[in-house]
Amino acid sequence: MKKICDLQLFLLDMDGTLYWGDKLIEGAKDFISFLDSGGIGYVFLTNNSSKGAQEYIKRMRDFGFPCTSRNVYTSGMATAEFLNKNYKGQRVYLMGTEALKREFEDYNIILTEQDPEIVVVGFDMELSYSKIEKACSFLQSGAKFIATHPDTVCPIDKYRSIPDCGSMCAMITAATGRIPEFIGKPKRTMIDQMSIKWNVPNESIAMVGDRLYTDIAAGISAEATSICVLSGETNEEDIASSKWKPDYVFPSVKELLEELKAGLGE
Numbered sequence: 264m265k266k267i268c269d270l271q272l273f274l275l276d277m278d279g280t281l282y283w284g285d286k287l288i289e290g291a292k293d294f295i296s297f298l299d300s301g302g303i304g305y306v307f308l309t310n311n312s313s314k315g316a317q318e319y320i321k322r323m324r325d326f327g328f329p330c331t332s333r334n335v336y337t338s339g340m341a342t343a344e345f346l347n348k349n350y351k352g353q354r355v356y357l358m359g360t361e362a363l364k365r366e367f368e369d370y371n372i373i374l375t376e377q378d379p380e381i382v383v384v385g386f387d388m389e390l391s392y393s394k395i396e397k398a399c400s401f402l403q404s405g406a407k408f409i410a411t412h413p414d415t416v417c418p419i420d421k422y423r424s425i426p427d428c429g430s431m432c433a434m435i436t437a438a439t440g441r442i443p444e445f446i447g448k449p450k451r452t453m454i455d456q457m458s459i460k461w462n463v464p465n466e467s468i469a470m471v472g473d474r475l476y477t478d479i480a481a482g483i484s485a486e487a488t489s490i491c492v493l494s495g496e497t498n499e500e501d502i503a504s505s506k507w508k509p510d511y512v513f514p515s516v517k518e519l520l521e522e523l524k525a526g527l528g529e
C-alpha cells in the first residue's frame with residue numbers, strides 16, 4: 264500500500280464511483296481534471312462489456328471528462344486480449360452485443376456461428392433465445408466457456424439494477440452444467456494488463472471503486488492500493504463485515520482529491 268500522493272496510475276470504476284446513471288457524483292469532474300492536468304495516469308475501468316471502447320470514450324467526454332483511447336478499459340477488451348494471448352486463432356461464438364462483436368473484430372478474434380472452439384458470453388443487452396440455445400449447444404459439444412465478467416446485476420440508479428453477464432451465465436450453467444472462466448474484476452487480469460500498458464508497477468496503481476467484491480477484491484488480488492468510495496453501494500458496516508478490506512476509504516472521490524492535493528502540498 265502506497266501513500267495516496269505516491270500513486271502513479273488511478274484505475275477508476277465508473278458506476279457508483281464517478282456517476283450514477285446520467286448523474287455525475289460531486290467532485291468527479293474536479294478529480295479527473297486534477298489527474299489530467301497533473302500528468303497522473305488514469306483509466307476508466309469497467310466490467311461492463313455491453314459497450315465498446317469508442318462508445319465509452321464518447322460517454323466520458325459527454326460527461327466532460329478528458330478521455331482518449333488510452334483512458335478506457337473494459338472487460339470486453341480484456342477478454343479479447345486474453346483470447347489472443349491464450350487461444351490465438353481459435354474460433355469463437357460470441358453471445359454479446361453488436362458493440363462487443365465490433366470490439367472483438369478490432370482485436371482480430373475469429374467469430375463464428377458454427378462449431379466454435381470457445382463460447383464467450385458478455386453483458387448481452389440484445390439477448391435472444393436463439394443465442395442462448397446456440398451457446399448451450401456448443402458448450403454441450405465441448406467448447407470452452409469464457410465470460411467477460413461475473414457481475415449478476417448492473418446498477419441503473421441507487422435503487423434499481425438489471426440482469427448482467429453473471430446472471431446470463433447462471434442460466435447457461437443451469438442448462439448445461441458448465442461453469443465459465445470469468446475475466447473481469449475481481450480477477451487481477453485487468454489490473455495486470457494496465458500495469459504493462461502504462462508501465463507502472465502494481466504497487467503504484469490505485470484501484471478505486473464502490474464494490475468490495477469486485478473493485479476492492481481485484482485491487483487486493485493484484486497487490487495494488489485499494490481505495491473504496493462510499494458514494495455507491497457500500498457503506499461502513501459492509502466494510503466492517505467484509506473479508507475484503509480496502510487500504511483507504513473515502514466518502515467519495517471529492518475527499519480522495521482533497522487527500523491527494525494535501526499530500527502533494529497543494
Ligand SMILES: [Mg+2]
Pocket residue numbers: 276277278279280472473474495
Ligand atoms: Mg461501481
